[in-house]
Amino acid sequence: MNSNINLVILHIFFIVYGEVSSFRCDRRPYGATSPSARPDGRFKLKLMGFDYSYIPDQLYTVQITATDGTSQFTGFMISAEGDMKPDPRNPRRTVSQFPGHIRPQDPTTARFSDRCLYSVEQAAATYKSAIEVYWQAPPTGNGCVTLRAMVAENEDLWYEDGSPLTMKICEDLRQPDDVSPRLNYECQICDEAKYEISFTGIWSRNTHPQSYPENDWIPRYSDMVGVSHSADYVLWTPGTLVTEGLKDLAEYANTSKLETEILEKVGDGVRTLIKAKGHGYRKMGNPSLAIFRTDKVHHLVTVAIGLYPSPDWFLGVTRFELCQEDNTWLAERELNLFPWDAGTDSGVSYESPNIETFPQGAVSRVQMSSYDKNSPFYEIDMKDLHPFGRLHIKLMRTYHRECNEASEGEEETPSTEENPKEDQSDTSPVEPEEPSRYQNPELPTGDGGESPLDADPESSEKCPMSQWQEWSPCEGTCDGGKLLGYKWRERYHLVDGVAVEKYDPSNWRSAKKEVSKYCKALYDDFERTECEESCTDDSDTIENTNDITARRRVMTQIIPGTSWRSKKRDSPLTKY
Template sequence: MGNLKILMWLGLVSAALACELNPGPGVGSKSPGDNHYRLIVNGEVERYAPDQRYVVTLVGSRTHDVVQQFAGFKIILDPLNPDTRRAPSKQGQFQLFADTLTKFDEECTNSVVEADDLPKTEVQVMWKAPPAGSGCVLLKAMVYENASRWFAEDGQLTKRICEDTSLSIPDCCACDDAKYRMVFEGLWSPQTHPKNFPTQALWLTHFSDVIGATHPKNFTFWGEGQLASDGFRSLAEWGSVGLMERELRQHGGLLRSIVKAQGLWHPRVNSNTSAAFTVDKKRHYLSLASMFGPSPDWVVGVSGLDLCQKDCSWVESKIIDLYPYDAGTDNGVSYMSPNSETVPRERMYRITPMFPEDPRAPFYDPDSKTMAPMARLYLTREKLISKSCDEETLLALVAEEEENTQTVDKPEVDVCRLSASPNIGSSIGRSVQSEIENDLPIDLQSASQ
């Protein structure tokens, strides 16, 4: 029994040493300060929403003359109270992007390190925040330039981020739930957007399947200034919703409805598709997106549309024009641009007649301040579902999936034709296939047409 206690104690000491922020043996003493390196959470977030995902970026100074580079790094999650144990249930957990820059540190819980010793200017990891009631968390980093220059914990290499407790206060006073019908209408055509319209690949023009959810205020999966997850990248570049849907389902009871509608393929690009969804007083925001292609990584949709009104009623109907957004995952500037991954990913932005300022861009038109919408969204409230304001509903534990049942013919793609045509390139091939995966357990509610 005594030997077992000694082994357990040695194991705890070993784990504690493995989590120390240093490059390991054979290096000089830590350099003071942060040398302008810093940790950034989703831009400059100071408070986290429980169970929400955030992008953590470790980056150095960037000027016209100097871009700082480093060979190694380590990012860890620590409790604010040193007596509290380190655990994903207390400080959340890291998740890796699909790149080759990062890997988990096998010797330290909640720790990410470099995957190689090549020079880096920036690294990113995803952090899933801990559940409600977890309090404050410390994100700490070590940056290794060489054996005599490394920095850790000082200055902006430690970031304290605390739970946003205000999010638990309902911001909607409606008692009843509301069921809506969403109709997505495609408007994009050679007549509405004639510049460089991909007429040579007309058979591939389409809007992908629509994917989205109804959710609380503190949830988001796409929008202006955000960084795309792997699932959103898959949607924006390939028109594939499977991974994005799985990412949404991981949030479970945080969502009220998962919204899905089939895509619109040539020659039905200018027709419509629909789905139903439900909102309640806690989850009254709608976000959804659809890729249009062929394109590098362009989407249309809405993000965080509030359907609850200040007078405690639900919006009866709404019509929203949809404009293009760049997902920040591909460098292409035209419909037919070949694949060119953006590393690291950039923040999503609205495409306008003035930006990006590139004559090759199909929407660039310095003589115009307006743009015709790519698509249009029609929202209609179908019914109210009577609920008591103090009633606890079991639906809070389950996300519904509500999708349309109409059949949309999608073209069969001639792979040989793609590979034999040098003008089409891989950017079209990636926008050809749209997948629907229903492999996760979820309550199904099919919306009748």
Template structure:
């Protein structure tokens, strides 16, 4: 009897797993053949060009042809598809993950997509109209949810479909940069172009988001002036585990940026841009924004910044060594980073309004969270994940054409010429152009943002000696707003001639008479003239020689 019960239990469990997998059959309904191994023709990507998610943020998932826009090939189309998001796990695990994986958001008008009734967390087409691309909004899961994986099925034709292979799977893990204050680095940046970014610093600090021991006099709360720099991979002006400089101490304890700015200027060989933005005061410490712009290049491709949490003993928010250069030799298009508090290690105060208690010697800079230190206002080990105090938004505004070979690059004449000197952005003079209200409300001018140039097209002329044209273009990614800089040139056209055209000749002349009346050494010739060189250095095929077929002379006959 016991054996029967064990067998029955095993049978029920096994059947339940099989049923679960059968319910989530992702094979398209109209398909009768086995899938084909993906050849990379279609793929998944995020419009935001990131490989990590920030909990609760919204992203755009794109399923599309991988054929480049500039290619002469016609992008392949697909008629049916489905995309599922699951918790990343072992291949032996069932389809349905246990943890939260985020949700697809179909609130926007999208008549081509619907939620699937076959699988949880899956979308599919609502129309079989052929298409080259599909986009859907995705809201990332809450903190500590781990990694998720998107998997796509694509039907190109009734007997040709793909599933999950290669670029049809996309893995996203939770962003750890904001919690560590830094990011994974590229020791070598291979991007040739330089880039200009707009930085937006948004306050999220309030009595409701961080209620424990929140300052009683809330009207005194503020984030100090922001100061930072774009810099080389070998330089840091602050880092977790490091010791605060005098300049950083003055920012962390008093909100004064003057000494730190002088320290940055003394490192001009490591700095491309000194970043400065006005601080945010009550009531704008919640949802208020302040802005700055900065430049990066292939040698100075990281950015760091810091701001004091006021009042506090020596607490700061910021990022250290944030990488903006991608491994594919391009620049990050946009990025957002949640900012959490750090203890600068220069004062031993434990609350927002602790009296001055200088720490001698200074301790290393450390991250504050809801589990450490125990006597901080953020300590709550049994509560939810700590909320960020601020958020940093980065948006690429412009690219500057520049060759990787020293001295060969020529900037686009419609853009600002690159400079090798330390650039100070949003200085007092610059800030004076924009009232404080405009900085807080986000109405500063937004420059036009353009994408990369396409390769040159083929020459339009196919006739030798006839000039044609070749063209290239680049897309407008962001239209200018609020009086921002207009878009630079987005279309170029050059004169050209067909490649390998060759010389143009006249017809051959008649053959000349033979050089003698008899014998085997007699020859004849004909010529032609060059009508057009078509740019060739030399045109050699202008003379032909042929032997004459004559009887032997009397001397040869003997």
């Protein structure tokens, strides 16, 4: 008796299980008693901006429209269905993958369905020839999604399924440029490498007109800050929470905390601190350049550049692999950069007021195709979005190392300079530098002329620079035993080993050399900073100081035929 009861219960279970497993949403119109008719092509389901595949997390517009321009319908339902996959907890059954969210675009015409998941239906049974709703694509890894539509002309005549009213779309597996390639955890390159990395801004009113700040002098980029590091170190990556340092960079374009956080990890997964000067009004498109070193342990590079003003948006690339699978260093790569969201501020536009995100969210791509009209990305697809910047990574040279050398202990002293200015090479032993093609001591220098200056090995090959000259004496006013003023120093653009614009009366070649506008924009050749020294506050000293300063100015000579560079030659106390 008990066995019969068990068999009946088991039979009922399999019937119910089969019905639940094959359950499908009933999209029948309210009050309809007749079965659906076969679609005749007069109504069509369309996905606006559809390019054969969907971009994860992208917001799309789904449309039902009459193809003949005259037909109308009263009811509809649009549903999203995910592909079936084996249940990881029970491989004998299947579960549906997440299909994304369907949501109304206009609450007067559409509402969430209370009959079906991931569906919207008509809000009123009025005649209409077209309807639009939003579909938020699922995150990556959810495979294909089927969008289905039901269209009802009246209670007795309605259509569903069929090619005009059903479409299956799968994830676009192509990745934007700034999504990192697969990591090479088994990097076996013994030689070390030196790379040049440059960032060029593209953000402007012409390229990104939607919601661009009204005052053109406000937008700017933060300094580019980054690291060359090992696979165990993470500065930032999608899906994780940002540090206070990266929060400051993303929200305020302030890099101080982030630099401190990186310096604390030198020797613990970090080899080189990367930093390059940020640019603002009238210089947004000027390149910023830095140099960094890599080895078989520290073969990844991560950088970040803040956008200001913005809620918490930044550009960059994370854990970018330089050690290729064939165990050679990547020669060169150019990457288009698109905004990331740090997850700390919920503003929707560049100049939104601070709205702290609580609890803090993880790093993610800034939402594209936003349905908020205040967003710079309102109804803009990622594939149609102009990049906000471009990153160029180039291999400069390699340094031979034997594979048995303990490179792990040979950490580089990190550079905190805004641009590569002085030779700040690794503390690890290096082979002698090969002769630079910019050094040519055999060129005639004239009687008593100065020899060509050595190029700074950290400057680029396209735009070689001399090393910085010594700082000038601190010049200013002595007040209360302290001299508060400024000191300055110079360096020179090199062309064929000749220091252009450096005065040498015997060097007839210098005045004939020209430096490209690109190189002048890339490197500063003059630097000034505040200084403070002890001094004696008496008239004799002041007279002597003034006399020395006067004589120094008199001795300063200018090349005939060249412009007077007042910003370098005038009193260091002059503001410019």
